Amino acid sequence: MRRPIPESEARRLLGGGPVTLVTTSWHGKSNVMPAAYVTPLSFEPPLIGVAISPTRHSYDMIRYSEQFALNIPGRRLLHHVQYLGSVSGSDVDKFELTKLPTFKAQRVDAPLIEGCIAYIECGLADTLRTGDHVLFVGQVMAASANAEAFDETWLLEDDDEKPLHYLGVNRYALLGEIIEARMPKPEETEKSLEEAFEEEQALAKEEEEKRREMEQKRAREGPQAEE
Secondary structure, three states, X not given: OOOOOOXXXXXXXXXXXXXXXXXXXXXXXXXXXXXXXXXXXXXXXXXXXXXEOOOOHHHHHHHHHOEEEEEEOOHHHHHHHHHHOOOOOXXXXXXXXXXOOEEOOOOOOOOEEOOOOEEEEEXXXXXXXXXXXXXXXXXXXXXXXXXXXXXXXXXXXXXXXXXXXXXXXXXXXXXXXXXXXXXXXXXXXXXXXXXXXXXXXXXXXXXXXXXXXXXXXXXXXXXXXOO
């Protein structure tokens, strides 16, 4: 049975992507904030978008510095990720507060956070207003990942080397396993489509039968008396 979801919460149905720690630097000051609204936008040039509210301290840091870095944490930094989203860089120095060690990036001034499993350094290519957020379009200038974590795709062999995925509120997850798909052979295509259609029809029939049984049961029982 489906349940309605408020329009404002629909975004969480698309949740589960790797959370990132966005680092910035401007006039000798550095900041870090967790961001889950991150998406690839283009192959060539390689563009990545990160949506940030103008109320965030990182918004001005990116706007003025015109660069940022995406740090992809694993489960070791789970509690740091949650905490970093609860304090503002306009009030405190998050790096001083958390004592997170950093190191110098290759192409940008923003620091990179030690202990993450991958990094993407971006120069600001464009800025687009999208509702109550601003989409910062970053052009990838450098990227790196732990060899134990990534080789063409995430390897998912070691839980400590898996990206941390944000589900919403204070819930996170790790990917479980890799499932490899294959294209059907020409002689299998027609049969596969036919079998898929038959399975869908059978499931639809089963759901309809369950619905009718429930309606018949309610009709037999009649209205429930109040105690």
